[in-house]
Amino acid sequence: MESLQIGKIKLTWLNGGVTHLDGGAMFGVVPKPLWTKKYEVNDRNQIELRTDPILIEVNGKRFLIEAGIGNGKLLEKEKRNYGVTAESKIHESLRELNLTVEDIDGIIMTHLHFDHVSGLTTPQDDTYVATFPNAKIYCSKIEWDEMRNPNIRSKSTYWVRNWQGIEEHVIPFEEEIDIYPGIRMVHTGGHSDGHAIVIIESEGEMAVHLADLLPTHAHQNPLWVMAYDDYPMKSIAEKQKWIPFAVNKNAWITFYHDAVYRALKWDQAGRITESIAIRK
Numbered sequence: 001m002e003s004l005q006i007g008k009i010k011l012t013w014l015n016g017g018v019t020h021l022d023g024g025a026m027f028g029v030v031p032k033p034l035w036t037k038k039y040e041v042n043d044r045n046q047i048e049l050r051t052d053p054i055l056i057e058v059n060g061k062r063f064l065i066e067a068g069i070g071n072g073k074l075l076e077k078e079k080r081n082y083g084v085t086a087e088s089k090i091h092e093s094l095r096e097l098n099l100t101v102e103d104i105d106g107i108i109m110t111h112l113h114f115d116h117v118s119g120l121t122t123p124q125d126d127t128y129v130a131t132f133p134n135a136k137i138y139c140s141k142i143e144w145d146e147m148r149n150p151n152i153r154s155k156s157t158y159w160v161r162n163w164q165g166i167e168e169h170v171i172p173f174e175e176e177i178d179i180y181p182g183i184r185m186v187h188t189g190g191h192s193d194g195h196a197i198v199i200i201e202s203e204g205e206m207a208v209h210l211a212d213l214l215p216t217h218a219h220q221n222p223l224w225v226m227a228y229d230d231y232p233m234k235s236i237a238e239k240q241k242w243i244p245f246a247v248n249k250n251a252w253i254t255f256y257h258d259a260v261y262r263a264l265k266w267d268q269a270g271r272i273t274e275s276i277a278i279r280k
Contacts, residue, residue: 004252004254022047216258246266
């Protein structure tokens with residue numbers, strides 16, 4: 001498992017599963033000859049997208065960013081449609097670190113689309129229970145409200161089976177929330193109305209997790225936004241704000257979906273100066 005140290009805060013990527021989504025949808029209006037120069041595509045026009053939660057450890061506290069796609073949550077048709085080649089191995093990943101799901105204190109959910117949230121609940125008999133029984137779940141109030149009352153577009157990704165069983169664990173916030181000293185969430189909108197990012201700071205070092213504003217390193221150009229974005233102009237504006245913010249702070253930019261990099265740093269010219277690649 002790859003890890004990154006931000007001052008006194010340690011980040012470790014767990015195995016949350018693998019999907020393969022349509023490259024055209026992932027890069028929106030960007031012509032295929034352009035985006036295929038930056039990200040590998042298969043013969044079905046799909047790109048590999050990890051769904052790997054990031055474990056945050058600090059002062060004996062443990063948080064996750066995102067929850068993976070879970071196990072036994074997706075129907076066979078959904079697995080085919082979303083190109084799922086591996087389900088979550090969160091339990092195994094935690095076991096390698098001598099941890100269990102009971103040791104997780106909080107889950108930081110940037111948004112609640114199925115590929116981020118499915119791992120929060122586990123099937124049990126005819127219902128669902130919280131996978132992380134002792135964890136508080138942080139997400140924006142806008143996101144939590146839409147999760148339970150989706151519109152005609154968002155109902156395809158906000159599923160009842162992903163929020164039943166966790167209602168008592170959820171802590172919604174408005175614009176910004178401090179999860180723990182050095183860890184904060186900021187509401188951005190864009191990809192979804194309630195989308196948020198995560199900023200981690202310790203001892204003069206920083207990591208910025210832009211979630212699905214920047215799903216892969218190939219989405220570096222602010223104009224390269226997904227067809228899946230509910231508010232693409234908002235996504236563009238937030239990328240124009242937060243990517244330069246990270247660059248100016250010499251911050252690590254971390255990824256949940258990228259199949260090449262766990263994290264990287266860009267310089268002012270957009271060149272990669274440091275990176276942590278996925279070991280395969």
